[in-house]
Every structure is written in C-alpha cells, then in structure tokens.
Amino acid sequence: MARRIAEVAARSGVSEATVSRVLNGKPGVSEATRSTVLTALDVLGYERPSKLRGERARLVGLVLPELQNPIFPALAEVVGAHLAQHGLTPVLCTRTAGGVGESEYVDLLLEQQVAGVVFAGGDYSQADADHAHYERLVNRKLPAVLINAAIDELPFPRVVCDDAIAAEQAVGHLLSLGHTRIGFVLGPSDHLPSERKLAAAAQVLERAGTPLDPSLVERSLYSLQSGQAAATRLLKRDVTGIVCASDPLALGAIRAVRRLRLAVPEDVSVVGYDDSAFMSSTDPPLTTVRQPIEAMGRAAITLLLRQISGAPTPADDIYFEPELVVRRSTGAAKLRN
Numbered sequence: 578m579a580r581r582i583a584e585v586a587a588r589s590g591v592s593e594a595t596v597s598r599v600l601n602g603k604p605g606v607s608e609a610t611r612s613t614v615l616t617a618l619d620v621l622g623y624e625r626p627s628k629l630r631g632e633r634a635r636l637v638g639l640v641l642p643e644l645q646n647p648i649f650p651a652l653a654e655v656v657g658a659h660l661a662q663h664g665l666t667p668v669l670c671t672r673t674a675g676g677v678g679e680s681e682y683v684d685l686l687l688e689q690q691v692a693g694v695v696f697a698g699g700d701y702s703q704a705d706a707d708h709a710h711y712e713r714l715v716n717r718k719l720p721a722v723l724i725n726a727a728i729d730e731l732p733f734p735r736v737v738c739d740d741a742i743a744a745e746q747a748v749g750h751l752l753s754l755g756h757t758r759i760g761f762v763l764g765p766s767d768h769l770p771s772e773r774k775l776a777a778a779a780q781v782l783e784r785a786g787t788p789l790d791p792s793l794v795e796r797s798l799y800s801l802q803s804g805q806a807a808a809t810r811l812l813k814r815d816v817t818g819i820v821c822a823s824d825p826l827a828l829g830a831i832r833a834v835r836r837l838r839l840a841v842p843e844d845v846s847v848v849g850y851d852d853s854a855f856m857s858s859t860d861p862p863l864t865t866v867r868q869p870i871e872a873m874g875r876a877a878i879t880l881l882l883r884q885i886s887g888a889p890t891p892a893d894d895i896y897f898e899p900e901l902v903v904r905r906s907t908g909a910a911k912l913r914n
Contacts, residue, residue, distance in 0.1 A: 581621075581623055582596045582597060582600070584621055585614060585617045585618050585621060585623070588617035588621060589610075589613045589614045589616070589617035590613070591610060591613070591614060595610060595614065596614055599611050599614040599615065600614075600618075600626055601626075602626075609664065612635050612664050613664075615635060616635045616636065616664075616665075616666045635664055635665050635666060635692060636665070636666050636667075636668050636689060636690075636691045636692060637660055637665050637666070637667055637668065637691055637692055637693050637694065637695060637881065638667075638668050638670055638682070638683075638686040638691050638693070638694040638695070639653060639656055639657070639667045639668065639669050639670065639694075639695050639697075640670045640672075640679060640682055640683075640694060640695070640696045640697070640699055641653065641669070641670070641671050641672070641697050641698065642671075642672050642697070642698040642699065642799075643671060643672065643698075643799070644671055645800070645825070646799060646823060646824070646825050646851075646853065647824070647851075647853035647854040647855065648823070648824070648851040648853040648868065648870065649697065649698070650854075651853060651854060651870055652697055652724070652870055652873075652874055653667070653669060655870055655871055655874030655875070656695055656874045656877065656878060659874060659875055659878040660878060663878070663882060665692060667695075668686065668689065668691065670682040670685070670686070679696075679699055679700050679710060680707065680709070680710040683710040683711075683713060683714065684710070684713075687713065687714075687717060687719070691719070692720065692885055693719060693720035693721060693722070693881045693884065693885055694714065694719065694720070694721045694722075695721070695722050695724065695877055695878070695881060696721065696722070696723050696724065697723075697724040697725065698724070698725065699723070701723050701727040701728060701731055701733075702725060702726055702727055702728075702768060702769050702770060703765065703767050703768050703769070704728055704767040704769065705767040706767075708728070708730070708731065711731055711733075714733075715732060720881055720884030720885050721733045721881075721884075722734055722735070722736065722877045722878075722880045722881045722884075723735045723736070724736050724737075724873060724874075724877055725737055725738060725770055726740060726769040726770045726773060727769065728769065734880045734884075734890045734891060734894075734895070735894040735895065736873050736876045736877045736880065736894070736895050736897070737894045737895065737896050737897065738868045738869070738873065738896075738897050738898075738899050739896050739897065739898055739899060740770045740773035740774045740777065741773055741774070741776070741777035742777075742898055742899055743774060743777075743850060743866045743899045744773075744774040744775070744776075744777035744778040744781070744820070745777055745778075745781050746866055746899065746900075746901040747778075747820045747848045747850070747866055747901065748777075748778045748781045748782060748820060749781055750848065750864070750901055750903065750907065751818040751820070751846060751848065751907065752781070752782075752785050752787075754818075754846065754907060754908060754909050754910055755909055755910035756817050756818035756846060756910040757787045757817075757910070758793070758814075758815055758816045758817050758818070759778075759782070759787075759793065759816060759817075759818045759819070759820060760793040760794070760795065760808070760811035760814070760816035760818070760819045760820070761774075761775065761778065761793060761794045761795065761819070761820050761821075761822075762795050762797050762804055762807045762808055762811070762819060762820070762821045762822060762826045762827075762829075762830060763775060763794065763795070763796060763797065763821075763822045764796065764797065764798075764799060764822055765796055766796055770822070771796075771822055774822060775789075775794065778820065792814060793811060793814060793816060795807035795808075795810055795811055797822075797826060799822070799823050799825065799826065800825060800826075800829070801825045801826070801828050801829040801832070802829060803826070803829065804821060804823075804825060804826030804827065804828065804829025804830050804833075805829035805830065805832045805833045805836075806829075806833075807826070807829075807830075808821075808829060808830035808833035808834070808847075809833040809836070809837070811830075812833060812834065812837055812839070812845065816845065817844070817845055817846065817910045817911060818845065818846040818847075818848070818907070818910070819845060819846070819847050819848070820848045821847065821848065821849050821850060822850055823849065823850050823851055824849040824850065824851045824852070824853045824856055824863060824865055826849070826850075827847050827848065827849030827850070827863055827865065827906070828849070828859065828863070830845075830847045831847050831859075831861075831863075831906065834847070841861055841906050842861065842905065842906055842907050842908030843908065843911065844911055846864070846906065846907035846908055846910075847863070847864070847906045847907070848864050848865060848866070848906070848907060849863050849864070849865035849866070849906075850865060850866045850868075851865065851866075851867070851868050852865045852866070852867035852868065852900075852902050856902075856904075857904065859906075861904065861905035861906045862904035862905050862906065863904055863906045864901075864902065864903050864904045864905070864906045864907040865901075865902055865904075866899045866900070866901055866902070867899055867900045867901075867902050868897075868899055869897045869898075869899070869900070872897055873897050876895055876897075880895070
C-alpha cells in the first residue's frame, strides 16, 4: 500500500498524505486535486477503492493507426492539450502490424472505464474492415468521436477534412501548370477518404477535358516505401504529376523519381496531403494540402465533452476545408517531343 501511495503521489505531483485522503474519502481535498489523483491511479493500473469504482475514470482513449506519419503525433499533441484543459488524460493506443489491433484496444479501454474514445484513421474508414468493436461502444453508450470519413452505419459524430476539396485543389494546381498525365497514389479501394478524393479528382479532370485514366491510379499502404513502389509504377506510364494521399507517400514518390534519374519538379511534380511536420524542409519543399489539425482536434474534443455531459451533438458531419500549400515540388509540365 505504501509503495502504491508513493507512486501515485509522484505521478500526480501531490503529497502522499493527500493521496491517502483521496483514497480514504476524507475531506479537505479540492475536486481538481482529487481528479488528478484518481487519474494517476488509473494510469498506473491500480484498482480504485471499492467506494470509488462507480465513478468513470477521467481517461479518454486516443486510438491512432500509427506514429510514423508525423500527422498523427501532431494530432495526439492537439487532442492531449485540449483534454488536459478539461481535466482529462489521454490514453494513447497505437495499432501495430501483427500486434494489438483496434478491437483489442477497445476492450482494454472499456476495462479501464474510460470516459470516451477519440479515433483517427481507424477501421471505420474502410468498408471491408471488421466493425464489431464499434458496436460494443454503442451498446455501452460510451461517448466516441471519429476524425475523418467513416462508413455511414456508425452512429458516432465525425470531424472531417473535406476530401473532395483537397482533391480539387491538388488536381487543379497541376492542371494550371499544364499537366495532363496526372497519376494518383491512394489508399486501398475500400478506404473512404481515398475514394472521395478519387471521385472529386475524376470530376475535375472531366471538366478539364482530360478524363481520368484508371491505369494512372495506384493503391498503396500509407508508408514511404509503399509510396515509392506505387510511384515507380506510375512513372513507367509517363506521368508528369503525381497526387498522393499523404505526405509520406509523396516523399516516397520523390524518391522513386530520383531513382529513375529524373528530377522534381523539372520532370515530375509531386503533391502530398496533410502538411505534416518538416514538409517545408524536405528537398525540395513539398507542395501539399494542409489539414487544419488544430481546429479539427479542438472540434473533436468539444463533441466528446458534449456527449460526456449528455448534451446533444450534431447529426451531420462537421467539415473543415483544407488549404493548398504550394512549395517547390511542383512546377510547369515539361514539354514532350
């Protein structure tokens, strides 16, 4: 018991005497301090005293697909900061290939009696994925928010960056530079954000008189290596511009261009998506479509807090408009003989 009290005191930044008063239900402790001590107890994995178990933990699950893409650590930082302002602590759950998946994390979070869950880039965005674990959240009436596009069947509120506008901005930019052979590196065919981008891109190209060529659409996992492989295939089909569904995919495309002894943007222009950290410092600096992560994260937490308090939430998705950031990875199309 003494060791547990010492660890909780160190974690919460209060005295051991204060921790003891909280655990024994004694007066003389502010509500904010009491919440901090109980959160520390939950984070350290200690079981609450029986008289405190009926209270839901001040923890919120944050489920992310990965941390290699800089956009997800950035999102975690935003969400964590806004949760802290309301006395809540994020529990970061990152899926790993062949390891713990989203379903297992949901079970873990339910065991911890979290106050809610925020998902970003999860199975909800893939039509063919298993969605049974979301039903467990619905059955438990646990507050949850999804960031970015999801299948229609899920009843959770969503905060969405408009994929159609993102595609219109990227494709329109390349068309304005004279590109007509534009390739696409997107996620899997059941990935809703990718499908929305592709549908919008097809409309832009149709209006420009250069209908979408299906052979110029490559599907990929969201990694630099996958982006390089997909872009290599596109370059063999004589594309002069490549639109990618993430910044790491775009960096992979730039690597593919250079491996073929071509140059960006002199021979091939590349556009990314997210405007994640350091994209202004790459060689060349990456033209990309910026997601408003700060505003989206803040909106997601507002929706979560409304659910926790029992207030109504919007029935429709909350959309945010992206912004094209033009840098040196795009340029005028090279004239071909």
